[in-house]
Amino acid sequence: MGAGDIGTTRSRAGSPVRFAGVSKSFGSFVAVHPLVLDVKEGEFMSFLGPSGSGKTTTLMMLAGFEEPTDGRIYIGHQDITAVPPARRNVGMVFQSYALFPHMTVEQNIAFPLRMRGLSKAEQMREVGRVLEIVGLERFGRRFPGQLSGGQQQRVALARAIVFQPPVLLMDEPLSALDKYLRSHLQSEIRRIHRDLGITVVYVTHDQDEAMTMSDRICVMRDGRIAQVDAPEALYSRPQDEFVVGFLGESNMLDAVVAFSAERTLQLEIGGDRIVLPVARQPAGGRVRLSVRPEHVAFHPDPAGGATVADVTYVGDHRRYDLRLADGRMLIVKAQSTGAEPVPPGARVTVDWPAAQIRAFSEGKALQ
Structure with missing residues (x-):
């Protein structure tokens, strides 16, 4: 099978994706530095990072809409670097839905099947199958303008998976939806991924979204990979300070080395x-410490070295702002229980959870 035949092949399972030294420059600006990354067969991989981190450019190179400056891209064992986008046999879901407004839902979903030469009967069979998958069985005859935003995104998803591609690419697909719809569709996309076994490459700037949906997350910064890991490992064992700050909330505090021995730091x-x-x-040197607010404990103590500056009720937890003896602030999240909150002005002792603290020197983790 040649490169030009990739669009005629249909698959019921995901394919691995490989970036082999892939980079992208626009003139003198390097958007993506040489990228080496393997996405496993059937994996849900999210690219996460701030604007300008290179995540969308990486996705566009995989889709074929941007040409790499250097390196090769593989789907399965096939080098698709020079294959036109329409022949890469990947599904794509955009933030903007990109539906044809003059076509019905059924016609929109059937479009990629028609382009692949399937018969009318085959088209209707496959359209009915994916309408059931996305929960829109009763909406096939409607037009996009008659649907809600969430329903339109389901149609876009159905169109992207109807030809059973081995890889599904999703570029900020839920960012235009409200919080409730976003949460609901996150669960639906995850379910569809599990059921179909398709490989998903997902781009988002939303940390919670990436943590909720992904098997692994590739955190990007300034066109480079900062860390690739499972969500729990990224959150609990970040390898540099950027990852700490980008994934969830954390207290970052400067500490002074009082004593140092082999694998022991006071x-x-x-x-x-x-x-x-x-x-x-080195003794006397400075180390940066990261500790998540939910991992810090404290208790009232008239002789304590910290003071409660503020307390806020946030439903399932209370957020405490503690002022340490040296004036620095510490955020603590404590589960809401029947006990009365510790009031502002109260003196407290902080219990530092050594097992939950990450230490950094020059931005890199010491553990």
Whole structure:
């Protein structure tokens, strides 16, 4: 089978994707530095990062809408770097839906099948199958303008999977929807991914969305990969300070090295001393510490070295702003229970959870 025949092949399982030293420059600006990444067969991989991080450019190169400056891209064992977009046999869902307004839902979904030469009977069979998958069995005769935003996005998803592509690309597909619809469609997309076994490459700037949906997340910064890992590992074991700050909320505090031995570091922080099992650092040197708000505990103590500056009720938890002895602030999230909240002005002692603290030197994790 030649490269020009890729669009005639249909698959019921996902294919792996490989970026082999792929880069992209626009003039003197490097949008994506040489990228080496393997997406596993049937995996849900999200590209996450701020605007300008290179995540969408990477997706567009995989889709064929941008040509790499260097490197090769593979789907399965086939080099598709020079294959035109229409012949890559990948499904694509955009933020804007990109539906044909003059076509019915059925006609929109059938369009890629018609382009592949399937008979009318085959088209209707496949359209009926995916309408059931996306929960729109009763909407086939309607036009896009008669549907809600969430329903239109379901149609776009159905059109992208109706020809059973081995890879599905999704570029910020839910960002235009409200919070409720976004949450609902996240669950639906995840279910469809599980049921079909398709490989999904998903671009988002929404950390919660990436954490909820992905098998692995590729965090990008300035055109480079900062870290690739499972959501839980990214959150609990970030490898640099950028990943810490980009995934969820965290307290970042400077600490001074009081004592250092092999795999033992004693640090001074906020008037307290803590011991971490990390590599030796120079005595008197500074280390940056990260601790998630939900991992910090405290208890009322008239002789405590911290003070409650503010407390906010947020439904399932209370957010406390604590002022440490040296004036720095610490955010704590405590589960809401029947107990009375600790009021502002109360003195407290902070219990530092050594097992949950990440230490960084020059931006990189020491553990």
